[in-house]
Amino acid sequence: MLLRLRALPLLAALLALVAIIIMLRLGFWQLARAEQKQVREQQLEQRLALQPLSLQDINRQVGDVADxxxxxxxxxxxxxxxxxxxxxxxxxxxxxxxxxxxxxxxxxxxxxxxxxxxxxxxxxxxxxxxxxxxxxxxxxxxxxxxxxxxxxxxxxxxxxxxxxxxxxxxxxxxxxxxxxxxxxxxxxxxGFQNNWRPVVMPAEKHLAYAVQWFGLALACLIVTLVAITKQRKKHGKSISP
Structure with a gap:
């Protein structure tokens, strides 16, 4: 019975660790998306400043022709x-x-x-x-x-x-x-409406999501450490003479 009780905190800690890893990965993914959006926004700003090209000019371009x-x-x-x-x-x-x-x-x-x-x-x-x-x-x-x-x-x-x-x-x-x-x-x-959105979610929003995921990971880590500490103190008292 004692082994089962000790296994439960270990399982909870492992689950918390998995959750923290997932949240960290999501946070870093949002950071990568923010960087991509920043590059796209810079490209969009630069290309919007150009004079309109012809299709012949577009077809001669090398690489990405978007925007x-x-x-x-x-x-x-x-x-x-x-x-x-x-x-x-x-x-x-x-x-x-x-x-x-x-x-x-x-x-x-x-x-x-x-x-x-x-x-x-x-x-x-x-x-x-x-x-x-x-x-x-x-x-x-x-x-x-x-x-x-x-x-x-x-x-x-x-x-x-x-x-x-x-x-x-x-x-x-x-x-x-x-x-x-x-x-x-x-x-x-x-008679139609312009629904073109070159950047649906700006880089700032991805950064905000990244902060949220990192904050959740930190909160989960703190809660887990506090719970483990309390559990150890509880077990320490229970086995003391």
Whole structure:
């Protein structure tokens, strides 16, 4: 019985140690994310200060092309509209409207902005886009790969997609598209809302989360040490003559 009683504090200490290690790892992960966000914010600030580039200039860039301002000219393929599903703005669910544009430098996917979804899921919004040649200002966005469901719900057009995975989008559109998306700056000209957020969570927020995890780890360590000390004193008294 005495061995069992002594085993219980040991097990509790091991569990506390595991919890502390997990919290420390989460804290260091948040620090790494904060550093990544700081680099991204600096890059964004530097590139926003540039004059808009052409698609030809973008295609000549070596390395990451995200966040470059760009000016594109071309015509929309209005028969191939995609609706990026489950995009929320101010608590309202809607879609971001994506459409391929034919340019002199290739087909590029354009994000025209957000619109509210109809009340019924079965309904799709009616979208009217200009068919004449346009010149648009925007930013280069490079979507990340996401293994979320790629199911296309509609047999016709427009089609809903869960993520703008460009290899998948190219298959749907049956087009060779450039490896990035142009996020239009002035979305209101098409009746949509700009929902582009280049940095969703700033570096400061990650730092605050890191401090919280380190604080929890410290608190857990202190509580564990206090409990072990009390347990030892208790056992010491119980076995004293």
């Amino acid at each position: 470059f301002p760009v000016q594109v000219s071309g015509t929309f393929n209005t028969n191939r509209i995609l609706l990026w599903d489950n995009r929320v703005v101010k608590g309202q669910v809607g879609y971001e409207v994506l459409v391929p544009m034919a340019t002199n430098y290739g087909e590029v996917l354009i994000n025209l902005g957000w619109l509210k979804a109809p009340a019924l899921r079965e309904q799709l919004p009616a979208i009217a886009l200009p068919t004449h040649r346009l010149t648009l200002d925007g930013m280069i966005v490079v979507p990340g790969h996401n293994p979320i469901s790629r199911e296309v719900l509609e047999s016709g057009w427009p089609k809903r997609i869960q993520q703008p995975d460009l290899s998948y989008v190219a298959d749907i559109l049956q087009l060779d598209i450039l490896p990035y998306v142009v996020q239009v700056s002035n979305t209101t000209q098409f």
